Amino acid sequence: MFEIFILLAKYLFIIYMCVFLLCGFCINLSKEGVVDVSENLLAAVQRIMIMLFHITAFIILVINDKEQPTVTLIFGLISLLYIMLGCILLEKIYKKSSPIMYNGIFFLTDIGLVMLTRLDDSLASRQFIWCLLGLAVLIVLPPILNILPRLDRFRVLYAALAIVLLMCTLIFGSNFYGSTNWISIGPVAFQPSEVVKLLFVFFLASALSQKPELRQLIVPTAVSAVIILCLVAQKDLGSALIFSMTFLVVIYIATSNVFYLLGGFGCGALASVLAYFLFPHVRTRVNVWLDPWSDIENSGYQIAQSLFAVGSYGLFGSGFTRGYADYIPVVERDFIFSAVCEEFGVLFGIGIILVFVMIFLEGVRAALYSRSRYLTLLSAGLTALLTFQTFLIIGGDIKFVPLTGVTLPFVSYGGTSITMSFVIIAIIQWVYMRNDMYKQDKTPEEYTPHPVDEQIPHRRRRRRSME
Amino acid sequence: MKNTIKKVFWIYTLLFVVLIGYLCKVSLADSNEFITNSYNPRLNRVSDYIKRGSILDINGQVLAYSEKDEEGVYHRIYNDSNIFSNITGYTSKGKTGVEAKYNFMLETVSSELIQRIKDAFAGTEVSGDDVVLTVDADLQRYAAEKLGTSKGAIVAMEPSSGKILSMVTYPNYNANTVNEDWETLNSEESDSPLLNRAAQGLYPPGSTFKILTAAAALGEDPDYLNYSMVCEGVKRFDSATRIRCFNSTVHGNEDMTKAFAKSCNTYFSTIGTMLGIDKLNSEAYDFMFNQSLGFDLEYSQSSFSLPLDSNLSAVVETSIGQGKTLVTPLHMAMITSAVANNGIMMKPYIVDHSQSQSGNVKNRTIPEKLRSIMSPDIAAEITELMKEVVNSGTATDAAIYIDPGDVVTSDSSTSSSSVGVITGNVQVAGKTGTAENASGDDHAWFVAFAPADNPRIAVSVILENAGHGDKAIASARDIMKYYFTNCINK
Numbered sequence: 017m018f019e020i021f022i023l024l025a026k027y028l029f030i031i032y033m034c035v036f037l038l039c040g041f042c043i044n045l046s047k048e049g050v051v052d053v054s055e056n057l058l059a060a061v062q063r064i065m066i067m068l069f070h071i072t073a074f075i076i077l078v079i080n081d082k083e084q085p086t087v088t089l090i091f092g093l094i095s096l097l098y099i100m101l102g103c104i105l106l107e108k109i110y111k112k113s114s115p116i117m118y119n120g121i122f123f124l125t126d127i128g129l130v131m132l133t134r135l136d137d138s139l140a141s142r143q144f145i146w147c148l149l150g151l152a153v154l155i156v157l158p159p160i161l162n163i164l165p166r167l168d169r170f171r172v173l174y175a176a177l178a179i180v181l182l183m184c185t186l187i188f189g190s191n192f193y194g195s196t197n198w199i200s201i202g203p204v205a206f207q208p209s210e211v212v213k214l215l216f217v218f219f220l221a222s223a224l225s226q227k228p229e230l231r232q233l234i235v236p237t238a239v240s241a242v243i244i245l246c247l248v249a250q251k252d253l254g255s256a257l258i259f260s261m262t263f264l265v266v267i268y269i270a271t272s273n274v275f276y277l278l279g280g281f282g283c284g285a286l287a288s289v290l291a292y293f294l295f296p297h298v299r300t301r302v303n304v305w306l307d308p309w310s311d312i313e314n315s316g317y318q319i320a321q322s323l324f325a326v327g328s329y330g331l332f333g334s335g336f337t338r339g340y341a342d343y344i345p346v347v348e349r350d351f352i353f354s355a356v357c358e359e360f361g362v363l364f365g366i367g368i369i370l371v372f373v374m375i376f377l378e379g380v381r382a383a384l385y386s387r388s389r390y391l392t393l394l395s396a397g398l399t400a401l402l403t404f405q406t407f408l409i410i411g412g413d414i415k416f417v418p419l420t421g422v423t424l425p426f427v428s429y430g431g432t433s434i435t436m437s438f439v440i441i442a443i444i445q446w447v448y449m450r451n452d453m454y455k456q457d458k459t460p461e462e463y464t465p466h467p468v469d470e471q472i473p474h475r476r477r478r479r480r481s482m483e
Numbered sequence: 484m485k486n487t488i489k490k491v492f493w494i495y496t497l498l499f500v501v502l503i504g505y506l507c508k509v510s511l512a513d514s515n516e517f518i519t520n521s522y523n524p525r526l527n528r529v530s531d532y533i534k535r536g537s538i539l540d541i542n543g544q545v546l547a548y549s550e551k552d553e554e555g556v557y558h559r560i561y562n563d564s565n566i567f568s569n570i571t572g573y574t575s576k577g578k579t580g581v582e583a584k585y586n587f588m589l590e591t592v593s594s595e596l597i598q599r600i601k602d603a604f605a606g607t608e609v610s611g612d613d614v615v616l617t618v619d620a621d622l623q624r625y626a627a628e629k630l631g632t633s634k635g636a637i638v639a640m641e642p643s644s645g646k647i648l649s650m651v652t653y654p655n656y657n658a659n660t661v662n663e664d665w666e667t668l669n670s671e672e673s674d675s676p677l678l679n680r681a682a683q684g685l686y687p688p689g690s691t692f693k694i695l696t697a698a699a700a701l702g703e704d705p706d707y708l709n710y711s712m713v714c715e716g717v718k719r720f721d722s723a724t725r726i727r728c729f730n731s732t733v734h735g736n737e738d739m740t741k742a743f744a745k746s747c748n749t750y751f752s753t754i755g756t757m758l759g760i761d762k763l764n765s766e767a768y769d770f771m772f773n774q775s776l777g778f779d780l781e782y783s784q785s786s787f788s789l790p791l792d793s794n795l796s797a798v799v800e801t802s803i804g805q806g807k808t809l810v811t812p813l814h815m816a817m818i819t820s821a822v823a824n825n826g827i828m829m830k831p832y833i834v835d836h837s838q839s840q841s842g843n844v845k846n847r848t849i850p851e852k853l854r855s856i857m858s859p860d861i862a863a864e865i866t867e868l869m870k871e872v873v874n875s876g877t878a879t880d881a882a883i884y885i886d887p888g889d890v891v892t893s894d895s896s897t898s899s900s901s902v903g904v905i906t907g908n909v910q911v912a913g914k915t916g917t918a919e920n921a922s923g924d925d926h927a928w929f930v931a932f933a934p935a936d937n938p939r940i941a942v943s944v945i946l947e948n949a950g951h952g953d954k955a956i957a958s959a960r961d962i963m964k965y966y967f968t969n970c971i972n973k
Contacts, residue, residue, distance in 0.1 A: 019532050019609055023599060265491055272487040312522050324523040326506070327514030328587075343524045362510040366503050373499050380492040384485055396488060403495050407502060416505045 018079055022335040025072050029360050030332065032072075033367035036065040036123060040116050040374045047381070059115035063103045066123045070096050073130040073336060080337045091133065095144060099126050102151050110158065112449045117378040118154075120371050121441055124426035125150075125434075127368065131356055132348060132429055134337055139348055139429050146431045150438030157442035158449060167218065168390040174219035175239045181208040181215075182246035209247060209255045210432040214439060216243060216259060217266070217397035224270040225390040233267065233276075251297060254420030258404045260284055265400040266393055269383075305418035318344065322351050322413050325358040326365075333361030348429040350421050353413045368427070372406050375441075379403075382448040395447040398440045518587070526587050527578070535559065536589040536611035538571050538581055540620035541835060542973060547571045547582070547658075551608070561658040563620075566627040569679040570618060570650060570780070570833060573658040576665060580679075581834065584779050585614045588837040588846065598841045612837040612845065617646040619973075625965045627651045629958040634674060634947040635926075636681035636812045639962060642820035642938045644850040645829030648966065650813070652680040682782035685809035686945055689916030690746045691928045692804025694818060694865060697743060699766035700754050701861045707754065708864060711738045718749040724796040726752045726803070729917060729951075743868040744876025746915060748803045755802020760789055763801060767808075769856050770818060777830045777853065778813065785810040805919055816943035818856070819930040822869065823912070823938035826862035828853045869912035870935050876915075880953065881931055881960045883909040885967055892972040905967040910935040911960065915952045927952035929959045933967075940966050 039058040045051045046058075074092030081088045103122050107115050125147055132140035161167070185208045223236040240263045247256040264284070268277040291298045300315055308316030308323070321344040329339070341347050341355035357365035379399030386392040402425050409428075412419035423433040519526065529535070534557060538547040546567050549557045559574045559582075561567065572580020582589070590611045592599070602609060626637045626649045639649040654676040656668055668677055678684065700707035714734035717727045728734065728748045734741070742750035755763065764787075768774075772787035788807045789797060800806040813831060821828035829850055836847040857865070873881045887906040912935040916928030927949040932941035940963050944955040 020600060023596065027596065269484060269487050269491060272484055309517070309520070312520070317522070320517075320520065320522055321524075323509065323514075324518055324520070324525060327510050328518045328523065328525045330510065330514075340524050340528065357506075357510070362506060365506060369499055369503055369506075373496065376495055377492065380488060380495070384488050389484070392484065392488070396491070400491075403498075407498055411502055411505075414502075414506050414509050416502060416509075 021079075022076060022338060025076060026332050026335050026361065028072055029069065029336070030363050030367070032065045032069045033364055033371075036062050036119075037367060037370050037374070039065075040120070040371075043116050044374070044377065055115070059107070059119060062116065062119040062123075063100065066099060066103070066119065066126055067096065069123070070099060070126050070130065074133075076336050077130070077133055088133065088137070091137070091141065091144075095126070095129050098144070098147065098151070102154075106154055109155065110445065110449060113445045114378045114381070114448050117375055117441065117445060117448075120375040120378075121426050121438075123371060124368070127356065128352065128427035128429070128434075131352055131359075131427070134359075135341065135348055135355070142431070143429050143434065146434045149435055153435065153438045154442045154445070157439065158446040161443065161446045168222040168225050171219055171222040174215045174222065178212045178215040178219065178243055179239075179246070181212055182243060182250070184208065186246065186249060207430075207432040209250070209252055210436040212243065213255075213259070213401055213436060214398075216240070217262065217394060217401060220263065220266045220397055221390050221393035224266065224393055225388070227389070228270060233271075236267075237263075248291070253291075253298065253301070254405075254408055254422035257408060257420060258401060258422065261404040262397055262400040266397045269396050270389070270393055301418045301420070305415060308415065318346070318351070319412075319415055319419055321345070322354040323415060325351070325354040326362065326414055329358055329361070331361050331363045333357070333359050333364065336360065346421075349423055350409065350419070350428070351413055352428045353410050353424055356427070369406075369410065372402075372425075376403050378448070379444050382444050382451065385451040386447055387451060391447050391450065395444050398444055402437065402440060519584075526583075528586070528590055529574075530590055530611075532609065533590065533592055534608045534610040535574075536591075536613045536837070538589075539613055539615045540618050540623070541616060542619065542621075543615075544620040546616070546620065549610075559658075563624065564658045565655045566624055566651065567618075567620075568656050568658040569652045569681065570616065571658060572780075573661045575658075575662045580780055581614060581616070585834060585837070588612050588614055591837075593839045593843070593845060598839075602840075610840050612839050614837050615835045617641075617648065617833055617835045617848075618650065619648055619966075619970045622649045622962070622966055622970050623651060625649075625969075626958075626962050627653075629961055630946075633949060633954070634680075635945045635949070636679075636684055637942065637944050637958065637962065638681050638812045638816040639940055639942045639966070640816050640820055640831060642823035642932060642941045643829070645817075645820070645831045645853075646835070646850070647831055647833040648940060648970075649962070650679075650681045650833070652678075652684075679781065680812065680945070682778060682780055682811055682813040684945070685783050685785070685811060686926055686928075686947075687806075687918040687920070688804040688808055688810045688815065689918035689926070689928050690748075690804055691815060691914050691916035691930050692802075692808060692810075693743060693746065693751050694822065694869075694914055694930075695766055695770055696751050696755055696758070696763075696802045697739065697868060698770075698857045698861055698865055699758055699762050700739070701864055702766070702857065703758060703762060705860075705864075708739050710754070711736060712750060712753060713737075714742070714747050714749045716749075718753070720752075720756065720795055720799055723794075724799055726799055740868055740871050743914075744871040744874075746872075746877050751803050752799040756795065756798055758802070760791055760793055760798060763789055763798070769854070771814065771828065771854060771856070772808075772810075776814065776817065777851075779833055782813060783811050785814045804916060812943045812945045815928070815930050815945075816941055817853075819914075819932055819943060820938075820941040821856045822862050822865045823932040823941050824862075825859040826855055826857040828856045866912050866935055869914055869931075870910060872915065873911045873913050873931070878911075878913045878915050878929065878931070878952075878956050880956045881911045881913050881929070883911055883933060883960055883964050883967075885909060885964060889968045890972065891969045904972055905934060905939070909933050909963075909967065911963065912938075913956070913959070915956065917951060920948065924948035924950050927955040929955035931959045931963065933963050939971065 039062045042053055043055045043058050046053050046055055078085045078089045099122050103118055106118050132143050244256050244259050264280040304315045308319040312320050336359050339358035344351045347355050376399055383392045383396035405422050408420055409422050409424045411417035423430045425437040535549045537545050547561045549559055572582040574582050593612055630637055630651050630653050636652040640647050654674050656676040713736050716731040716733035719725045726748050734745050734747045767787035772785050786809045789801050817828055830853045832848045837845045872878050885906045911931050911933040913931030918926040920926055927946045929952050930943045932938045942959045944959045946955050
């Protein structure tokens with residue numbers, strides 16, 4: 017009977033995912049003024065889907081746990097409470113925030129917690145502590161940012177801090193997973209590159225907050241180059257790539273000049289080719305990406321195991337807890353996506369990608385309606401960070417791009433990574449809420465939900481005033 | 484600025500759409516190629532929760548199945564195991580054969596959801612998919628009976644597709660008692676019963692290799708067909724090299740047809756020296772020597788070695804199938820099939836499809852061309868040569884006559900419209916071989932296919948230390964005849 021439940025659950029998980037995405041899609045349509053539906057109701061349905069997902073998954077986990085089912089049960093209940101409280105509390109406190117963004121990240125966080133519980137209980141409980149911290153960040157960060165004065169004035173501070181942090185890592189750093197990108201202070205080890213991410217985007221946004229001429233691009237470019245080279249020196253190629261792409265996107269948005277994007281991309285390609293010939297470890301990565309099968313015992317092992325996980329059970333997966341994810345090395349960090357694809361099915365994996373796209377759309381929306389260049393660039397830059405990180409690791413897992421050991425935001429295990437992802441979302445939400453305040457300054461009527469006929473001229477007016 | 488942001492969003496969307504597309508490609512299209520890699524741990528899994536699927540013959544006869552004992556533990560049971568164990572393999576000491584290679588299918592439950600829910604309420608066990616072989620169990624039993632207790636192997640295949648119809652080997656073992664017999668099976672005196680001689684046994688090809696030498700000659704120049712010389716039973720090439728026909732028989736004046744029919748060693752060794760080392764090497768390469776055959780079960784690669792600096796004696800010996808050449812009965816059956824199939828060698832396969840418990844067919848094997856090893860013209864000429872072997876040469880005993888009354892059909896109502904039923908005189912094309920063996924009596928080879936004008940079956944027989952090939956010829960003949968009377972019309 018339990019087997020049948022696991023089998024049924026396979027389809028249930030996919031149904032939950034579809035309903036969640038459908039609701040998100042309808043909310044987006046409503047925001048664009050295509051249809052008129054209650055966004056609050058749909059967001060509530062999304063939360064119910066997360067709850068059902070959590071309950072279904074933990075029923076399986078508890079029955080499957082032969083050693084300490086009560087502990088798993090208690091963990092399941094506490095994390096359920098956390099997820100529900102998180103979504104509802106945030107939406108109640110911040111009425112003008114984007115509920116689908118909160119729902120999206122909590123769904124992903126829950127998928128991460130469920131998968132980690134299945135792989136290793138102790139990792140899951142540690143991850144849970146970080147999630148609690150993340151929730152606290154989401155709650156307290158927006159008012160703090162409101163109080164703080166003019167964060168766009170400290171560009172020198174951001175740049176200096178970022179470079180100092182990276183230098184420290186280079187000098188004092190310890191080696192994990194082949195990259196020197198960790199610092200240990202007493203018992204706590206953290207990844208400075210995750211913190212530098214934030215400083216980097218703050219720096220770019222404030223440095224470009226006035227419409228720049230070519231001459232004024234030199235300093236930001238030089239600083240970015242130093243930061244990126246530091247990351248390359250630490251062999252943290254994933255972060256270096258993410259920073260480079262973010263830099264290009266921010267420059268492109270700040271200048272609206274497509275030649276900077278193309279030129280930058282050309283330089284990036286050139287640099288990659290150069291790196292291939294200069295650094296043996298880059299060469300190894302690329303060769304493994306091109307052909308993991310010829311050296312399957314050693315360098316190709318990870319990616320081959322990942323592909324087996326993704327490819328063996330097809331669209332609907334092996335059934336939760338019935339896969340072989342334990343065989344993939346560092347599955348909880350780099351390959352969590354493959355493990356999810358194996359047990360929940362490739363369809364569910366596609367769903368996860370779409371949930372990410374939904375979150376990024378909200379980030380782009382925040383940038384689109386920001387009231388200052390600084391806020392636009394800040395939210396666009398932060399969104400770009402998450403976007404490229406997600407793309408790189410999922411692409412790496414399925415051998416679409418060379419594997420760079422970065423984490424999948426909200427899902428992978430990793431303290432610094434998950435906390436910083438929450439910080440990024442908190443800031444984007446803050447920008448989003450400020451946009452709404454701005455809208456209300458201009459028009460007295462309540463913003464959400466809008467009658468369709470009023471919303472369109474309203475947007476047009478605002479756009480004109482920006483340009 | 485706003486338009487730029489929108490463009491950036493479309494770039495993101497495009498990136499992820501491409502990513503999703505690639506994910507689908509990897510998991511749905513490409514995965515068939517890589518998930519069978521031996522490093523995939525899923526291939527070795529045995530689930531405690533489901534019943535392993537059965538292994539069936541092409542007509543649904545059960546060869547291996549699982550059954551629960553009183554304690555609720557599944558056991559694997561094999562029917563007629565000594566006859567089928569080289570194909571099914573075993574599961575008790577690691578896994579071999581189909582059990583190993585198709586473990587994934589046997590352990591995969593692909594029944595429809597509704598069917599499985601019904602099963603759950605009816606208390607029916609959840610069972611993995613069945614694997615259906617291309618092998619005809621009746622033909623397999625018949626071939627095993629023909630082989631009897633002679634050491635050796637027989638492979639029968641369908642030339643047009645590469646389907647293995649039967650594959651027997653002796654000595655064999657019982658997969659039900661592998662655990663208990665393990666020591667005996669691996670002892671020195673046991674003559675390696677765990678070795679599937681049909682696919683893993685390497686033998687000198689003897690005169691069956693003349694198929695290759697003839698094909699090489701005809702490929703070089705079609706006029707070789709009319710090349711004549713006088714056989715004196717023995718020929719001296721140089722002081723160190725002398726070749727002798729079987730029993731030193733003097734064949735007199737002969738062209739290729741007669742020399743092939745009588746299996747004249749002096750003729751083909753002369754031709755070999757005329758062709759030279761390069762040509763023999765390239766022909767052996769074309770014939771898939773030293774190469775992967777892509778067969779699903781454990782097999783050995785045939786080996787051909789004639790280095791450029793070989794002396795005359797090596798060339799002479801190699802061109803009549805002595806020398807260092809080693810070949811498996813499976814490979815010999817494939818070569819024979821290729822002659823029958825217009826020169827196209829098909830990839831051999833032994834699993835036709837898998838099916839869910841509700842009968843849905845999955846993973847049907849699609850016949851695949853391995854290589855065109857000779858032109859259709861040459862294949863037709865070799866076929867003529869091989870017909871003459873049966874009509875007037877060394878294998879006159881292989882001729883088949885089928886009395887229409889012997890033909891067994893499954894359904895009496897359709898037997899009246901006997902389309903495709905083979906009766907009367909059936910033209911067989913074949914080639915005998917006697918492989919000299921350093922450690923004992925010669926091995927006897929016979930390869931054949933029939934009917935020559937529309938081949939349905941090719942057979943390769945090797946009998947270790949059987950001397951000359953009478954029994955091999957008779958076995959091949961009887962197996963082909965049995966196939967036409969008892970199997971083909973099912």
